[in-house]
Amino acid sequence: YRAYAQDRDEFYYGKFPDHFEWGVATSAYQIEGGWNEDGKGPSIWDKFAHKGRLLGKATGDVTCDSYHLYKEDVRILSELGVNFYHLSLSWSRILPDGTAGSYNQKGVDYYNNIINALLARNITLMVALYHWDLPQALEDKGGFRSDLIVDWFEDYARICFEQFGDRVKLWLTFNEAYVISFFGYGVGEHAPGVRDPGVGVYKAAHNIIRSHTRAYHLYTNHFKEKYGGSVSIALDIEWKEPLTDSEEDYLAANRAIQFKLGWFGNAIFGGSGDYPEVMKHYVAEKSRRQGFSSSRLPEFTEEEKKLNNGAFDYLGLNHYTTHLVTHSNTTTMRPHYEDDQDIEILNDPCWAPCKADWLRVNPWGIRYILRWIKEHYGNPPIYITENGRATNDSLEDWDRIYYYQYYINEVLKAIRLDNVDVRGYSAWSLMDNLEWTNGFDERFGFYHVDFNSSKRPRRPKQSAYFYRELISNNGFPR
Ligand code: BG6
Numbered sequence: 001y002r003a004y005a006q007d008r009d010e011f012y013y014g015k016f017p018d019h020f021e022w023g024v025a026t027s028a029y030q031i032e033g034g035w036n037e038d039g040k041g042p043s044i045w046d047k048f049a050h051k052g053r054l055l056g057k058a059t060g061d062v063t064c065d066s067y068h069l070y071k072e073d074v075r076i077l078s079e080l081g082v083n084f085y086h087l088s089l090s091w092s093r094i095l096p097d098g099t100a101g102s103y104n105q106k107g108v109d110y111y112n113n114i115i116n117a118l119l120a121r122n123i124t125l126m127v128a129l130y131h132w133d134l135p136q137a138l139e140d141k142g143g144f145r146s147d148l149i150v151d152w153f154e155d156y157a158r159i160c161f162e163q164f165g166d167r168v169k170l171w172l173t174f175n176e177a178y179v180i181s182f183f184g185y186g187v188g189e190h191a192p193g194v195r196d197p198g199v200g201v202y203k204a205a206h207n208i209i210r211s212h213t214r215a216y217h218l219y220t221n222h223f224k225e226k227y228g229g230s231v232s233i234a235l236d237i238e239w240k241e242p243l244t245d246s247e248e249d250y251l252a253a254n255r256a257i258q259f260k261l262g263w264f265g266n267a268i269f270g271g272s273g274d275y276p277e278v279m280k281h282y283v284a285e286k287s288r289r290q291g292f293s294s295s296r297l298p299e300f301t302e303e304e305k306k307l308n309n310g311a312f313d314y315l316g317l318n319h320y321t322t323h324l325v326t327h328s329n330t331t332t333m334r335p336h337y338e339d340d341q342d343i344e345i346l347n348d349p350c351w352a353p354c355k356a357d358w359l360r361v362n363p364w365g366i367r368y369i370l371r372w373i374k375e376h377y378g379n380p381p382i383y384i385t386e387n388g389r390a391t392n393d394s395l396e397d398w399d400r401i402y403y404y405q406y407y408i409n410e411v412l413k414a415i416r417l418d419n420v421d422v423r424g425y426s427a428w429s430l431m432d433n434l435e436w437t438n439g440f441d442e443r444f445g446f447y448h449v450d451f452n453s454s455k456r457p458r459r460p461k462q463s464a465y466f467y468r469e470l471i472s473n474n475g476f477p478r
Contacts, residue, residue, distance in 0.1 A: 198335025
């Protein structure tokens with residue numbers, strides 16, 4: 001780790017590779033609104049928000065109103081000059097009760113309209129099947145804690161590949177498998193609000209991996225030849241910097257990466273089809289001491305491991321921030337994903353805070369995590385699927401420009417100096433939107449959205465001009 005320190009600070013002048021792709025990201029629940037229109041069924045986030053669980057009792061009922069204003073979105077995407085748009089599909093718009101029998105043509109039409117309008121402007125698509133908004137009807141039947149989710153997800157994926165596969169070349173199964181498991185089924189801070197941090201959290205994660213693998217093979221076996229697209233999963237991970245030079249802290253930092261990125265990444269990208277050894281060891285050991293008869297971490301069958309291993313065409317990386325990590329002997333007997341790791345997470349006060357309290361600005365972290373991925377996963381093709389920071393409600397967002405300039409420069413260094421195979425980059429986010437439990441308080445957009453006006457006008461911030469220029473230069477030529 002420390003060996004990398006020498007080249008942290010120099011700005012790198014140069015361009016990205018010729019075919020590098022530039023994009024921006026959004027997600028269905030965060031921008032669409034139209035929560036019950038044209039046959040859409042309720043999702044777990046509709047229910048969670050209606051219970052008043054988001055800051056300021058915010059909901060996604062209208063948010064950016066992209067359900068009606070998608071042409072405006074296409075216009076600003078084209079103004080930005082991006083090559084691709086990374087969006088997600090609302091499962092319960094397409095299948096209101098989550099299952100194939102409830103197919104809703106109007107929901108499919110909505111996405112066809114967007115896709116066609118984008119392609120007419122030469123903007124390609126990266127489409128996530130799942131960005132957190134499970135149909136409520138499926139949660140009522142157990143959601144990700146039920147093994148049946150694998151079949152439900154496969155049916156949904158098949159319908160999406162059939163309907164949109166001729167025009168969509170980049171697919172993502174899940175966005176941030178960690179967040180779905182930990183916040184949704186571990187600590188319950190996200191929908192569906194389940195608090196089961198010792199057992200349910202691992203079960204949900206296990207079923208996400210199985211669902212991903214099933215959808216990947218479905219595409220590869222039945223659609224790949226015809227459409228030639230690529231399928232991946234978007235995993236979120238900070239850079240984990242050891243607090244001190246001690247071996248204990250070095251191991252703790254590495255363990256923290258394995259427990260978060262490796263939890264999902266190891267099975268798919270790591271070569272064994274299974275969880276990281278260190279994770280299996282720690283959870284088994286804690287479970288034993290807590291009196292469980294077997295490890296709280298579920299096991300894959302040999303057949304499943306074979307299917308998991310290599311179930312990707314590229315790797316989607318969501319990266320925002322860095323953590324400092326130190327070793328800590330957790331003495332509590334509480335069965336809890338966080339306590340299973342024997343680590344403590346800290347912040348470096350030198351890293352500037354931002355409007356999102358979990359996010360501190362540390363540009364070189366993105367280069368380090370890219371290097372880690374190359375070293376552990378054999379240099380897969382990578383798309384940065386999300387990266388960005390929140391600011392206040394202002395069009396003069398110089399802090400955002402600083403963030404993008406330096407983070408993207410570190411991505412360029414990873415490509416040019418470390419030979420990491422990064423193919424594309426999509427920033428979070430096209431426009432201000434509903435930031436989950438933080439409501440409309442955090443703004444991540446290149447475009448400002450006025451949520452007090454019924455027309456939801458989109459206006460470019462300074463960072464939109466910056467990003468447009470960066471794209472047209474394909475980097476930072478001298
Ligand atoms: C990412 C999510 O984790 O972070 C996005 O994939 C989200 O959907 C973004 O909007 C910002 O997070 P938050 O929690 O501050 O809204």
